[in-house]
Amino acid sequence: MLIITIKQGKEKAILAGEPWIYLSAIARIDGRFEERMKVGGTAMIRSSSGQFLAKAAWSPQSQIRARIWTRDEKEAVDHAMIKRRVQQALAKPRPTPASAYAPIRLIDGEKDSLPGLIVDYVGSNPGYLVCQFQAAGVDAWKVTIVKALIAETGCPNVYEHADPLIRAGEGLPAYSSALAGEEPPSEFDIA
Structure with a gap:
């Protein structure tokens, strides 16, 4: 290590x-x-x-x-930890959106012990999970995170919105695309 x-x-x-x-x-x-x-x-x-x-x-x-x-020397950084962090973040109460197009922040990076990960839910039934992998660590765990998000929310549509400046600063490529299911319609504000 x-x-x-x-x-x-x-x-x-x-x-x-x-x-x-x-x-x-x-x-x-x-x-x-x-x-x-x-x-x-x-x-x-x-x-x-x-x-x-x-x-x-x-x-x-x-x-x-x-x-x-x-900060726990005994805690392993593994699939189980990532899944647990996603579950804990999604278990927090969330406000009701003003409209079907208003995003609801589900995961907010460091606040949810998933540094650099932003996840918003947009739409309704089934809606879209819009993810921003803004740091190398969460990007390396992308597949595990997406699987955990789908399992915990039941939402089949996961879209990655990649900010080119942020990802360039991390040395990561910037591609926005569907990671699972369909891409959100153009009227959704995902920027």
Whole structure:
């Protein structure tokens, strides 16, 4: 596993709850070349004294080099964790939309412990799940996330809206398309 050592004093932000690790906070990166280049791979974050701080999603091209998945050393970053996080986010109460075309935010990135993932529900019966995978970590778990969304909501239509600027900053390609089911009609505002 990739091991990221944080500069002395920079761990204070992580310990205070900061979910992002910027390039400027990193003292050293240890791991094989393949691990360093694996976009969205899991990295162990340690303080300058070697204390475990977190497990995070690695993004080798972004200024935000890592986004924290968990601060629990024993929690595995795996399919079960991703599914559990999707389930927990979807279990939260949501407001009633003003119209069939008004989106309802179902998953809101770091607030729902899925850094960089935005999911809105638009329409009705069956409607559309519009996803934005804005970070390397959630992009690497895209298939698991989409399957969990379909299983939990029963909505067969999942569309990816890719913001080219955000995805370029993560070193990811930007393609907007249906990931499951049909694409939403043009009158839906998915930007």
